[in-house]
Amino acid sequence: METAVFRLEGVTKRYGDLVALDNATLSAGENEYISFLGPSGSGKTTLLRVIAGFEQPEQGRVYFQGRDITNTPAHERGIGFVFQNFALFPHLTVIQNIGFGLTHGKHGLSAAEIDRRSREMIDLVGLSGMEDRGVDQISGGQRQRVALARTLTMQPKLVLLDEPLGALDANLRGRMRNELRAIRERLGVTFVHVTGSENEALAMGDRVVVLDRGRIIQSGTSDQIYDTPASPDVAHFLNRFNMFDGTLSGNQFSGVFGTAPVSRASRADRDVYAIRYDRMRVLPVSATPDGPAVKATFIAAEYLGSSIMNFFEASDGHVIEMEHHLSLGAPDSYEPRQDYLLTWNPEQAIVFGREAA
Amino acid sequence: MESRILKPLLGFYVGLFVLFLYGPFVVLTIISFQQGPEGGPQFPIIEWSTYWYRHIFGLTPPSRIAPLPVGEALMRSLILAFMTMVVSTVLGVMSAQAFRRKFKGSTVVFYLIVLGMMVPGVLTGLGTSLLANNVIGIERHWYTTAFATHVAYTFPFAFLVMLAILNRFDASVEEAAWSLGVDPWTTFRKVTFPLIFPGVLSAMLFAFTLSLDEFPRTLFASGRDQTLPLAIYGTFSVEIHPNIFAFGVLTTLFSFALLSVYGILMAMSVRRAKKAAMQEDIA
Secondary structure (H helix, E strand, O other): OOOEEEEEEEEEEEEOOEEEEEEEEEEEEOOOEEEEEOOOOOOHHHHHHHHHOOOOOOEEEEEEOOEEOOOOOHHHOOEEEEOOOOOOOOOOEHHHHHOHHHHHOOOOOOHHHHHHHHHHHHHHOOOOOOOOOEOOOOOHHHHHHHHHHHHHOOOOOEEEEEOOOOOOOHHHHHHHHHHHHHHHHHHOOEEEEEEOOHHHHHHHOOEEEEEEOOEEEEEEOHHHHHHOOOOHHHHHHHOOEEEEEOEEEOOEEEEOOEEEEOOOEEEOOOOEEEEEHHHOEEEEOOOOOOOOEEEEEEEEEEEOOOEEEEEEEEOOOOEEEEEEEHHHOOOOOOOOOOEEEEEOOHHHOEEEEOOOO | OHHHHHHHHHHHHHHHHHHHHHHHHHHHHHHHOOOOOOOOOOOOOOOOOOHHHHHHOOOOOOOOOOOOOOHHHHHHHHHHHHHHHHHHHHHHHHHHHHOOOOOOOHHHHHHHHHHHHHOOHHHHHHHHHHHHHHHHOOOOOOOOHHHHHHHHHHHHHHHHHHHHHHHOOOOHHHHHHHHOOOOHHHHHHHHHHHHHHHHHHHHHHHHHHHHHOOOHHHHHHOOOOOOHHHHHHHHHOOOOOOHHHHHHHHHHHHHHHHHHHHHHHHHHHHHHHHHHHHHHHHO
16 A cells, blocks of 8 residues: 555545545545546546545545645645646646646746746647747647647646546547556556546556546456456446346346356346357257347347447347457348348357346 | 619618717807807807807806806816726726636626616615615715715726627636736736737726716715716806807817727737737637
8 A cells, every 4th residue: 555646545526415425435546548438428527626626525535645634625636637627727828737736836847947848848749840839729639649749748646637537539549548547657547537438438548446426436447347347337338248137046147038047147137148249150040059049030130340249139128239350351241131040169258147146 | 773772771771870860060060260259159159269168168258148157067077087087997807807707696686787787877876875864974075975876887898898708808818827827827927918918998988977967876976075077067046158168179189089099009909819819710
């Protein structure tokens, strides 16, 4: 715990009757990249704002570098914050934005020193030549860089990023992802990145913290989250699993697909059988499957670049998705409105149940 | 078909509107160029002259018509309007800033502030003078009691203007400044104020102009030394000469000059506001 950059203990935040954060406990080490993942309204932005000091929690403590900062005002915390809308100072130029904290904070730096550090940061984020532009005269990606550089000139130990890529187009988002990671690694700062996109969270974070309805429901590395989601909610939110309701009893799970053997199940508040999209196999309807199988009608396919997503509809209206990675060979093509059998290896299923150990 | 009837009708309406709005001023301007000192405030113009303008500045040979007793009153009014403008705008910005967060009793405080522009001016003036004379026992002056009534009257205008401006203000730029280690006061001076400056200008203009021609409150509250509107009203009771019209033209020109300065400053800061708006658009 000594190496923790920040630590939250039982932080609770309410807005009237709405509980935005419910007893959140979390700690982050030095030089880590943490992603907060959750649907909108899950409290991830509130959590970030509590850490930054923009919101006061009703209960719980916030520690930063071993110090209790729960009652410290935002400007004395030394925690950087990058806003989704960038929140650049519209009346200042690029270099004035980047030097703002050094110029107006209590640092006692000489003008020459401020100028040197601002220019250094401009180089780091690749904005050389734009120093004297107004912030309305640069592109979205460049504004993103100004927002980041403005925060990094203060050399914070912790930088909070609130959906920093949300305002950028898809192309730019991919590029900025890599840049964010590279800049962070060069400076050795802890980043906490809030995002609503599971791809972004899994791709960016050394550690992913999943939030739902104000609670932290899972925290772990990307592959831990991906391979062993802690609850049906996490699995659902990752948007990579076909989920079936049913009943778990002993080593058997019964659902629309019949009965499947279960080798391992996690405890949850309901019985759910989850199987990843890319673990599904499609058989002709006449075939005899050697495992659990669902009869479903092919609806449509979606080309995703590196894979193809096939959508099927089961008899109960439930949509089942099957992902085919193109690196594994050319895709089969399916006839619309034709029935197929969808099957999988039950060993690869993730099972949740009320009576699981 | 519709526009063939509707358009001339609306045009006629606008014509009437403009006539009522500017007609008096046009008449006033014409009469101000009446010949003097014999010419009176009536048509026809005997002979066009700038006599009454020179008369105001004491540049005419002495005649039976006394110069307008406005010199000192004008100075008083300008100083009073300036003081009122400064105090009301500062109060308006501060209180509107306070209203950005909900606080206990905010609704009551809101109505208490706004009451200042609702209550009849004569009552406020009379009440203030009674309060000063009979309750507190101080003398009434334009720079004390009248000043207080002017602030109570113009403060709500400044407050409402600033409330509207701050309502649309994106607070994340302030939070950004705090997260950069800049304290709230410096943040206000370096971020908030420059961005709300167009609103502050409007609030100042409101406060200044409302105070400059304030009559009912000043009537009772100003004591011995009169402000400009009172002094001018005082001259009506004797005999009306075109020098008042000449003076009216001059004050109107002054108002236009003030508006032009306001317009220029506004255009300068609107350019900044546009930048802010563009930044919000991409968000």
